Amino acid sequence: MLDFLDISKYLGLPTSATAHAPGIDYMMSLVHWLMLVLCVGWGVYFIYVLFRFRQSKNPTASYEGARGKYSKMQEGAVILIESALLVGFAFPLWGQLKNEFPAENTAFEVHIIAEQFTWNIHYPGADGIFGRRDIHLIDLSTNPIGLDETDPAAADDLVMINELHLPVDRDVVINLSSKDVIHSFGVPQFRIKQDVIPGLVIPIWFRPTLEGEFEIACAQLCGISHYRMRGFVTVEPQARVTDWIQQMIDEGAAF
């Protein structure tokens, strides 16, 4: 689709590491093309006018001023391009992210419970069922998310701090919630950013396409240590994610 228009690498965007990221990058390129054309167009006009109509060159001003349809045509073009961006890119992309969640039980699912200033990551374990949580069971040193150990589903659950392991080339669904204030779950390479709002559980989905290590950066001011509320994402084949979860449980690294 007109690949030469894609200038995302010149814009300095981070590597794209999810299936939907190229779509956003392409749209970003188009918007910046529009900005560039308008900027250069008006810039050339502006500089020309400053020389052409200085007082010494043009001692008497024209009462009539500019005529012609150029301005209306420019308005029309801007309206058309903006409409095309909305209908052709913005609506479908947003619809895909918000409405086209992968079918139940096909995706890799985790819960992230944010707090000042860490990302608690709750994996359901082999049974694929998340154990019950209760805020009254929360204990910062032993049970940061208040997991109810008496729930059979919780037996194989894993809770890690700041360590998110995801399978490559498989849809991922993350349920985001916060214990205290608003945080924002952002991974620049994933083109994902979602506010984590206390009182709400907000699901997001995406499909990692690139193996490697990435950083989770809290994007919403959440207090004094906001600047170092950092988590780590490891994207690797599903088998290694499964092994890693089992290994963490065996080592007792989890809470």
Add this chain to the structure above:
Amino acid sequence: MTNTEHDVSGHAHHELSFIRKWIFSTDHKVIGIQYGLTALLFLLFGFGLMLLMRWQLAYPGDPVPLIGWLFSDEQMPGGVMLPEFYNQLGAMHGTIMVFLGVVPLAVGAFGNYIVPLQIGAPDMAFPKLNMASYWAYFLGGVVMLASFLVPAGAAKAGWTSYPPLADIETMGQTMWLFGMVFLITSSLLGAINFLTTIIQLRTEGMTYMRMPFFTWVQFVTAFLLLLAFPPLEAASVLQLFDRLVGTSFFLPSGLVVSGEVLDVSGGGSPLLWQHLFWFLAHPEVYVLILPAMGIVGEIIANNTRKPLWGYKLMIYSIIFLGFMSFIVWAHHMFITGMGTALSAFFQITTMIISVPSVVLLSGLFLSLWGSSLRFTTPMLFALAFLPMFGIGGLTGLPLGLAPTDIPLHDTMYIIGHFHYLVAPGTILALFGGIYYWFPKVTGRRMNDVLGKIHFWGTFIFMNGIFMPMFIQGLAGVSRRLYDGGATYEFASNVIHYNEFMSISAWLLAVAQLPFIFNFFWSIWKGKETNENPWEATTLEWTATPTPPIPHGNFATTPIVYRDPYEYSVPGEETDFLPQNQP
């Protein structure tokens, strides 16, 4: 040209005491000057906060040189800035620049001083309300400044004050909320006054379509202030209740802070605050930008020696812009989890509002065609406003479209975007306005050489500060980071710009010295000017002496015979026809 032949001393004014004349004055011109001086001081103070922050951003963890020892151990032990102090500086920089600096200067000072003169009114419609408005603003400012002195310092939840963080912050946040209540009250009083004045006190012949562009934008701005600010006043009171009497308007159930279950009733909504806040704060953006555009329009018409291009079209655009500004607010909230229907609505309205913005900028650009350009000091500022506003406006596009907002939201890109509108945009225009109307207020002109040095320094260094923000933002660097992003690996390629931006900021401070000197020196020593030094057409220059008559403005009520910008009318002797010339 002017009607000075009447004996104005017999205008039934007794000699006023110093306090009634300069402190508790009801004369719109004195109140305008009070607003202007106070706002300029706050702008300088708010800028100073940023100069401190820029040290920490450029050299994270290094002690602040020279002045570091001035601060307390709760702010900068050993001269090293603490994150909590950094957050205070950030929140207060935003609050002070917007609510105590730019709006009071653009509306309180320029609007107050110029609007009644431009429409031929003897004063504002409610002079005492006008005085009350200034003093409410002043109190709001005092409360905001005093908040630095309370235990644990000033507000540190950002100028947006999102709960629950703002609800659980220290006492400075309470001060911030009280300050906002005063400031919004002040804006409301001012807005009612402007609307009544412009509707009721236009002189004979001053029809709506003969009103100068500047008065028109103040008129629309007053509507925005009147209708957009009350929701935040209400929201501030609700947040005060949350903090002081234990309500939970913005607190959901089940909050656990530092491992402890918060003892509140819950059931509230953090998003409610964001809606109320942005319902104010988006129209607020136009409150910041429209008066600047009005100033630029006046200066451009005067220095191109021709009428503004498409005057009526521009007026309609301003009205449409004002209306639309009420229904775009949630584009600040795309990543709160907004679904497709709501986001489609707000993306559409956001694209629609870009249309009148383009019309306005195009109109100002096209006004230059066929002109006879005078590169006076105010004109340099007005001309520079155009491309700066253009960059600021265009970079709003990817933020107003939800998918492209994902990577850019809450990054340095948006900081660059809105600063291009408000700093190289509005503040340049405000400087231009000061140079343009300074002779009107003082009867003396500011020095041109110093003015041009001030212009070039300001223009270059402002771009040096804000341009690299786009690069950092595209790379994904978040805003509001105490270490400027040094924690993050993905920021490592662009982190070095922080030093460049900081040095630009400090040089920008140096570039203000000629202005500050010029300002005070010219009050007493500037070259004396004649009645109408710019050979302008609007009533504030042509119908009243320079400086104008205290209390009453006009010796005889001016009558308006023609459009506001009748420059270079073919067949006329002079290249300007005053509005009040029969």
